[in-house]
Amino acid sequence: MQEDGYIDLQLLESQEVPEDVCEVQSSKPCLSYSTGRFRNGAIGLCNIGPTSCLNPLLQTFYMNRDFTDLLLRIGELDDTVPVDRRFCYELLALFHDMQKSKDDAVAPYRFLRCLQSLRVSVYVQNDVADVFSTLLSLILQTIPDPYLTEKVRTLYTISLREQITCQRCSQQRTAHSDLLNIPLRVSHSKFHRKVTLERMFWRYFRSQEIHGDKTGCPKCEANRGVKVTQLRSLPRTLSIHLKRLSQKSMDKVNRTVSFPLVLDLLEVLDPEQLPSEECKTPSYSYHLFAVVAHTGTAASGHFCAYINSHKDRQWYFFNDSSICKVSWDDVKCTFGNSSLHWGVTACLLVYVQCEAE
Template identity: 25%
Template sequence: MSHGIVDILRQKLGELHISDFYGLVSPGLTCYLNSVLQVLFMTEEFRDRIKRCGEDATILDIHLKYLFTSLEKNMARTHKITQILGIANVYEQRDAAEYFEKILRQTCPQASKIFKGELNHMTICCMCNARNNAPDFFWILPLSIKDPHQTYRVDKGFEDFFSKEKVSGENKIYCAHCDKSQDAIVMCEMMQPPEVLSLLLKRFHYDSELKRNIKVKCEAEVPLMLKIKDYTYELYAMVKHYGNLTGGHYIAFIYSFQTKEWYDFNDERVKLKRNYISGKPYLRSRSSYLLMYMKRSRNPENISERPDAEAEETHAAMANEVMETSCNRESDIQENDNILPYKYNKTWTTETAVDTVRFSPSKSQPRTNNHLNSSLKRNQTKMKSSMRPDRLPKKDISDSTNVKTASTLDSQKSVHYWTLPEYSPKTSKRSELQNKSRKRTNCNVKPWK
């Protein structure tokens, strides 16, 4: 076989598509668009929701659905997408993060909400401590690179984004309570973390000395895992930028949860990147620009749920304590209906506010307490006939403003705390109450219903 034939075969083999995924054919130099489209396609939840969009589907949703369907079988064209996004000059350098947000804003909310998070911007006056909250949503969190000459740590930059900052001098903020500008503390907190967290490394900024925009090419240490609130996020996509502000090139490195491999998406070409992760908990890159993290699991140290068996034991113990206390109060119950002779601060569940303890069994209550409930009900029934009508109160004490509710004991039960007044509102003089005779009654007597 001649060397010419070998060279031709080698060339043909090099042109063969050897990958699990396909590239994008663009009408011009729209690598900034191709990279984010590949990220959206590889985000399986977003791709599936785009395909399921019904009446809420936008024009962009329809073309994205067609693009994703084609991309599953072979290379796809982005000509229609560029027209819908209003890209007139396909040879002009543009920003990938800008078009990532533009696509999400024009897709149906059901699909784009997995990238949507909520922040609360707080301003605290240093003089009167008045607080102003301004909730807002976000698609991308921008992280500032303060020192371009040192290795930038993404996890540290993420913490700095939520740190407190004091503004003073010319940057004072007007306080409505003080009615003038004051020094203030500004900060923000994440109210609702998204399913997919997108971080932007601000590599482009204005240099006041050079009087022009420049690109920061420092090395960034990108962690593979981020812990945010109660969840752990895993890095699965990274859009890189090579070149400078006026001219450059975008590519996307994306991890497939199906094949468990990383891939290099470079317009029409897609390459498998074996052993892209070197075993370290982070990546180092001088070209990383957009980072996407997928919410993967809940942090076990923040889970405070108790087993059902333990919760049922707690319920039973509480019920027995209430029953025992209810039956051992012979010396505390008084006959006069104008007097609440005791203070009982804890009940299990309540229907109305009464001076005796009521217990309403639930489905989760053990059967061992049923005989106690039956006994208590029988005693109540016997005493109804012996009670005089004039002893019944005219006003239910549930109208009292002294009722306080405690935090829930668990997801189904709650404990109510009652602070009952020592004397009824009907009583005008304490001396009159002290002169009245007080007779002891049976422990199961209920003065009123």
């Protein structure tokens, strides 16, 4: 999708704030998130052409402290690391450039060359969930420490259990799967009815009839069954993909989808849809951390990000090299509106688990 240029905002480097205890007292490496005009580490990424949704996705990784704390522990790059295993090091180098830069934006040329060497297309139209999964997969493949790999995997992976019951012979079969995001399809509404994220989430996990050759029963070969989906385990960072591309017309669906600041899965799902007792999570409440949004049509447009900084709990708008403070009302503009053909719509929601009481 094509991107246009935007006016830069001057981001001035500031001194570290005294309350940044993490960098001063902790022996573990971590980003200070105290530089820039807003003193939260936020800095722009230069618009270097049709880079699709890469810039806003990189910002969601960079501003997620849980992720950067793990990435910083991979150590320094040396000559013994093969070229095809250097992706996570290049990502970390970009984050260091963003942390230390005195300019209003950083040009990620070196990081882009790394992606191109791995044959990842960044100058063509891409689906935001596909790019998100590609970046995470490359990170998991190139982290040198198996322990850190598992920690990052646990941070983002959603584990599901699907049970399919044959409608003819009642034969049951179970399958397990791991996802990096929950895909929720946004359908057209003839009367432009609004829908909530909670409702869509509930529909995804409810029991539903399925049919087709791929659902054939191994016992009686019937191709009709009932599928029940259950969460096996939940990550600390929960990503939800709002699939707004119509399957029939390949048009963008601008239907209004509202999403909450706090998503409480105990209020959304039934008890049997939640993880079993041995896999229970400390908290089922998630607060909204980032929204990757798209302006335009299915054929062209521009991606941006709204991110809630952990430093001051304020919302910021990341538009390539331009960053500004916004309100929750500004974020709600990404709910979508069927009457606005070129309106801004959320396509990827990133929730972070609330601290357990």
